[in-house]
Amino acid sequence: MDLMQLRAMAKINLGLDVVRKREDGYHEVRMIMQTIRMFDRVTVYRIPEPEIRISSNLHFLPVNENNIAYKAARMMLESQPVRGGVSISLQKRIPVAAGMAGGSADAAAVLYAMNRIFYMGYTLEELMDFGLRLGADVPYCLMRGTALAEGIGEELTRLPACPPCYVVIAKPAISVSTRFVYENLRLDETTRHPDIYGLADAICRQDLYGMLPYMGNVLESVTIPAYPIIGEIKERFMENGALISLMSGSGPTVFALFDNYEMALRAKEALLEWGQVPLVYVTDLYRVREETPVNYW
Numbered sequence: 131m132d133l134m135q136l137r138a139m140a141k142i143n144l145g146l147d148v149v150r151k152r153e154d155g156y157h158e159v160r161m162i163m164q165t166i167r168m169f170d171r172v173t174v175y176r177i178p179e180p181e182i183r184i185s186s187n188l189h190f191l192p193v194n195e196n197n198i199a200y201k202a203a204r205m206m207l208e209s210q211p212v213r214g215g216v217s218i219s220l221q222k223r224i225p226v227a228a229g230m231a232g233g234s235a236d237a238a239a240v241l242y243a244m245n246r247i248f249y250m251g252y253t254l255e256e257l258m259d260f261g262l263r264l265g266a267d268v269p270y271c272l273m274r275g276t277a278l279a280e281g282i283g284e285e286l287t288r289l290p291a292c293p294p295c296y297v298v299i300a301k302p303a304i305s306v307s308t309r310f311v312y313e314n315l316r317l318d319e320t321t322r323h324p325d326i327y328g329l330a331d332a333i334c335r336q337d338l339y340g341m342l343p344y345m346g347n348v349l350e351s352v353t354i355p356a357y358p359i360i361g362e363i364k365e366r367f368m369e370n371g372a373l374i375s376l377m378s379g380s381g382p383t384v385f386a387l388f389d390n391y392e393m394a395l396r397a398k399e400a401l402l403e404w405g406q407v408p409l410v411y412v413t414d415l416y417r418v419r420e421e422t423p424v425n426y427w
C-alpha cells in the first residue's frame with residue numbers, strides 16, 4: 131500500500147474549563163472533546179525521492195515546514211531509516227484557526243498514514259506520543275470520539291459515545307488568537323467554571339438533556355466581551371430551537387446542538403439570512419465503534 135486517503139475530522143468542545151495557570155505558563159485544562167463529521171481529506175503517498183511535498187487547496191496555508199502536516203511527516207521520516215519520502219495533499223474543509231483543531235487533525239492523519247505506508251509498526255499510543263510533540267490536541271485527534279482531556283489536553287480518558295444529536299457550526303468572519311484568549315483569561319472566585327465531571331457523568335448515563343446544565347466554555351468570558359458577534363450567534367441559535375450553543379475551543383467558531391434535524395436545518399437558514407455569518411454547516415457527531423479501538427480510521 132503506497133497511498134492512503136484519510137478523513138481528518140474536526141472536534142468541538144462539549145465542555146472546556148481551565149483549572150489553573152501553571153508556573154511554566156501552560157494552562158491546566160479539563161475538557162470534553164467530541165469529533166464531528168466534518169473533515170479535511172488528507173492524501174498521503176510514498177515517493178521515491180527522500181523529500182516531503184505538500185499541497186493544499188487553500189492558497190493562504192503554508193505548504194512548507196510551517197505546515198503541521200509537514201512537521202508530522204518529518205518526525206516520522208526521522209524516527210526510522212526508510213526509503214523515499216512522501217507527498218501530502220490537503221483538501222481543507224475544516225475552517226482554519228477556528229478552534230476546531232483542523233491542523234492537529236491533519237497531523238494526526240499523516241502520522242497514522244505514514245505508520246501504515248512505511249510499515250513502521252508503531253502502536254496508537256506511540257503515535258500519540260509523537261503527536262504530543264506537535265501539539266496538545268494531536269493525541270486526541272488520533273484517538274477521536276468522545277473523550278475527557280486533562281493536563282494540557284494530553285491526558286485522555288475515552289468516554290462512551292455521546293448520545294446522538296445534530297450539530298450546527300457557525301464560523302464568523304473574524305480571527306481570534308488563541309494566545310490572546312489565554313493571556314486575558316482571569317481566574318478568580320467570580321469565574322463560572324463548567325462542571326466537566328458532571329458532564330462526563332451525564333454522557334456515561336447517555337442523558338443528552340442531562341448534559342446541558344453542565345456544558346460551558348470558560349474562554350467565552352474573554353471572547354464574548356472582545357468579540358460580541360460570538361454572543362450574538364449563540365443568541366440566534368437559542369432563538370432558533372438549539373438545545374445549547376457554545377463557542378468551541380478558543381473560538382471564534384460557535385456550535386449548537388439539536389435533537390431534531392429539521393430544526394437544525396432551519397437554524398442554519400436563519401443564521402445565513404441574518405447575514406453576519408458566512409459559514410454555517412449542519413453535521414452530526416462522529417461515533418467511534420468501541421469494539422475496533424485501533425483500526426477505525
Ligand code: ATP
Pocket residue numbers: 191192196197198199220225226227228229230231232233234236237267308379380
Ligand atoms: P486548535 O483548535 O487546535 O487551536 P485551530 O482550529 O484554532 O486549532 P488550525 O486550523 O489548526 O487552528 O490552525 C491554526 C494555525 O496553524 C493557522 O494560522 C495556520 O496557518 C497554521 N497551520 C499550519 N498547518 C496547518 C494545517 N495543516 N491546517 C490548518 N492550519 C494550519
